Amino acid sequence: MDQPVYHLEDLIHLMDRLRDPEGGCPWDIKQTFDTIVPHTLEEAYEVADAIAREDWDELKKELGDLIFQAIFYSKLADEKGWFNFHDVIDGLVNKMLRRHPHVFPDGSLRRTAAAASAALNDDQLHQQWDQIKQQERAERSSAESVTTESALDNLTDGLPGLIKAWKLQKKASKVGFDWDNVEGVQQQLLSELKEIEDASDPAHIEEEIGDLLFCAVNLARYHGVHPEMALTKANVKFERRFRAMESLSKSQQKVFESLSLQEKDALWNQVKSQEK
Numbered sequence: 001m002d003q004p005v006y007h008l009e010d011l012i013h014l015m016d017r018l019r020d021p022e023g024g025c026p027w028d029i030k031q032t033f034d035t036i037v038p039h040t041l042e043e044a045y046e047v048a049d050a051i052a053r054e055d056w057d058e059l060k061k062e063l064g065d066l067i068f069q070a071i072f073y074s075k076l077a078d079e080k081g082w083f084n085f086h087d088v089i090d091g092l093v094n095k096m097l098r099r100h101p102h103v104f105p106d107g108s109l110r111r112t113a114a115a116a117s118a119a120l121n122d123d124q125l126h127q128q129w130d131q132i133k134q135q136e137r138a139e140r141s142s143a144e145s146v147t148t149e150s151a152l153d154n155l156t157d158g159l160p161g162l163i164k165a166w167k168l169q170k171k172a173s174k175v176g177f178d179w180d181n182v183e184g185v186q187q188q189l190l191s192e193l194k195e196i197e198d199a200s201d202p203a204h205i206e207e208e209i210g211d212l213l214f215c216a217v218n219l220a221r222y223h224g225v226h227p228e229m230a231l232t233k234a235n236v237k238f239e240r241r242f243r244a245m246e247s248l249s250k251s252q253q254k255v256f257e258s259l260s261l262q263e264k265d266a267l268w269n270q271v272k273s274q275e276k
Helices: 008-018 033-052 056-079 085-099 122-144 161-174 182-198 202-222 227-251 261-275
Strands: none
Touching: 008 056, 033 056, 033 227, 056 085, 085 122, 161 202, 161 227, 182 202, 202 227, 227 261
């Protein structure tokens, strides 16, 4: 008998069953918005990790887990009468239609290709995207009687440090607070290294290392590199090489921990050369 192929409605039904007070799963029933958040963060990082490792089978599984998180939150909200998953999808599609007028000029999802406007380059697309988002924020602020006072408003406090630094710099850049060229960032990076050398106490060293990392994010931004993805890939590369070093040491019947730093460095270089 063939395995059934399930669809989105099946996943929503599955969540309804899991949260059913009578006959559902005790663990799922007792969950709240707050208790699910750590799992959501973990699933998001596992998606990023699968991409960094180019493990596409694993990515398929992790994307499923991430979608399940959205279904879970929507079910919790539905139980409170706020919204359901179909409302989430409706809101998302409407937002994407609104933010892509070059693809959907009449605001309709079911339109002919001939109705689309001329192709835009990357700079024009970013400018259009930003203008639409600013208009949305202005409308939202007007509706909520909230005044936007800073170019840095509307940033999530709970973002990881690298991502928040990247977003802060992007927002500041849009109002002209930025380096004229990448050389200025590179000089600042060297300056921050010197300030770490000159720092005399732990608190000052911590502060200067923070400045160094913030500047490194700026350098990544200038090169069009997302710092979080770059670091994730660097972590994957280091782990791969380190494990290979341990395997080489074992194949040579040596105890890795007992090797000198020079011997470990030689193994590292051997592993690097084999990757080329």
